[in-house]
Amino acid sequence: MNLSSRVLSYYLIWSVLVSLTIIVIGTVEYLVTGSSGYVNLSLTQLLKAGGLSTTAFPHYIYTIITGMLEFKSFAIIQFGVLLLILSPIGRIFLQILIYAKERDRSFTVIAAVVFLILLASLYLSKFIS
Amino acid sequence: MFDLTLEYILLIIAASVIAGIIGSMAGLGGGVLIVPFLSLYFRVPISLAIGASIISVIATSSGSASAYVRDKISNIRVGTFLVLFTTSGAILGAFLERIAPRNIIFLTFGIVLLISVLPLIRKIGQVVPENVKNDTISEKLSLNSHFHSAELDREVEYNVTGTKSGSAMMLVAGVLSGLLGIGSGVFKVIAMDTFMKLPIKVSTTTSNFMIGMTAAASAGIYFFNGDVNPFIAAPVATGVLIGAIVGSRLLLKTKSSTIRVLFGVIIVVVAVEMLLNGVGIRV
Numbered sequence: 001m002n003l004s005s006r007v008l009s010y011y012l013i014w015s016v017l018v019s020l021t022i023i024v025i026g027t028v029e030y031l032v033t034g035s036s037g038y039v040n041l042s043l044t045q046l047l048k049a050g051g052l053s054t055t056a057f058p059h060y061i062y063t064i065i066t067g068m069l070e071f072k073s074f075a076i077i078q079f080g081v082l083l084l085i086l087s088p089i090g091r092i093f094l095q096i097l098i099y100a101k102e103r104d105r106s107f108t109v110i111a112a113v114v115f116l117i118l119l120a121s122l123y124l125s126k127f128i129s
Numbered sequence: 130m131f132d133l134t135l136e137y138i139l140l141i142i143a144a145s146v147i148a149g150i151i152g153s154m155a156g157l158g159g160g161v162l163i164v165p166f167l168s169l170y171f172r173v174p175i176s177l178a179i180g181a182s183i184i185s186v187i188a189t190s191s192g193s194a195s196a197y198v199r200d201k202i203s204n205i206r207v208g209t210f211l212v213l214f215t216t217s218g219a220i221l222g223a224f225l226e227r228i229a230p231r232n233i234i235f236l237t238f239g240i241v242l243l244i245s246v247l248p249l250i251r252k253i254g255q256v257v258p259e260n261v262k263n264d265t266i267s268e269k270l271s272l273n274s275h276f277h278s279a280e281l282d283r284e285v286e287y288n289v290t291g292t293k294s295g296s297a298m299m300l301v302a303g304v305l306s307g308l309l310g311i312g313s314g315v316f317k318v319i320a321m322d323t324f325m326k327l328p329i330k331v332s333t334t335t336s337n338f339m340i341g342m343t344a345a346a347s348a349g350i351y352f353f354n355g356d357v358n359p360f361i362a363a364p365v366a367t368g369v370l371i372g373a374i375v376g377s378r379l380l381l382k383t384k385s386s387t388i389r390v391l392f393g394v395i396i397v398v399v400a401v402e403m404l405l406n407g408v409g410i411r412v
Binding site: 005006008009012013015016019020023024026027031034036043046047048049050051052053054056057059060074077078080081082084085086087088089091092095106107110111113114117118120121122124125 | 133134135137138171172173174176177180184187188190191192194195196198199201205206209210212213216217219220223269270341342344345346347348349350352353354355356357358359360361362363364366367370
């Protein structure tokens, strides 16, 4: 197996394991303490909680980080989920580096354009929502 | 009360493991299974179910792609090239969401899917398509490749054709994923199988490699909107990741014809879901 697919494969498995570990830590904390760290809801309400103004869990980077610093279980889970969402963007960035190292010009450009599209989508998500 | 919480979490994990196994083998994100499960069984609002499904897509992709990349079954060059079109389509789809007539779109693509089962079934038994010549684009970008087929017990060389029509189809798949939240993986596999004439295992595993990036293009919108509920997302991500890792091990040993049948069944399920949505029954 060549180096580039080995590097990519390692990245894929490690990014998964790291986010999974964080999510599991948050879930175990939630189950053991019985506290989400946020507003207390019944199970039925919890399954319906969401939306821009929800107080049941954090959904901005800032509130997730501050919640994590207070060891709130739902903030920890959201951090793991956010890492999972961002992992494909890291993957394409890694591909740019690999193709550049292999001096594969057309694919360096293709991967770079995909990377920019994904960044643009994150930026645009503010305006679309 | 506490026991019920654990029970709910374990139930969602169990359903997600199944979605992860099927998704990783059929080249899709498992949203087709997760969305109806959450909304019908747990009465989760549709926006939250779709938010969970986006997480499921990324988890399937990352979980299975590590094995597929290592075993060199997925064609990373084809995947990366086509992702250009799915991600731009996904952004376009997210913008169109407010103005698009969703019912008509659901109905149209439900019917398109049902029709596209036919060429798929015709090819049952085929492991590698024969007499395929590289087209100009795939020649230029060296998209053709090879993989080790366990069922033929040999290295299989294959060419790539229909890159243009395949790319156009990927744009449509991207728009759909941004617009409807489901069905994007299914159209990717169909495009690679029917237009680009890739071997079925290469199509499903390359689709798996791609769906994570397509979903990432619209995931931010759902996440920052508060549509990713951690109580649902945590067991979904955990279960799907486990399922995807198991499924990607299973795929190597599974016959191509079995993958084709599995995929055919999934297409019908997705088509029915789309048609139901089209006539106003949300599942």
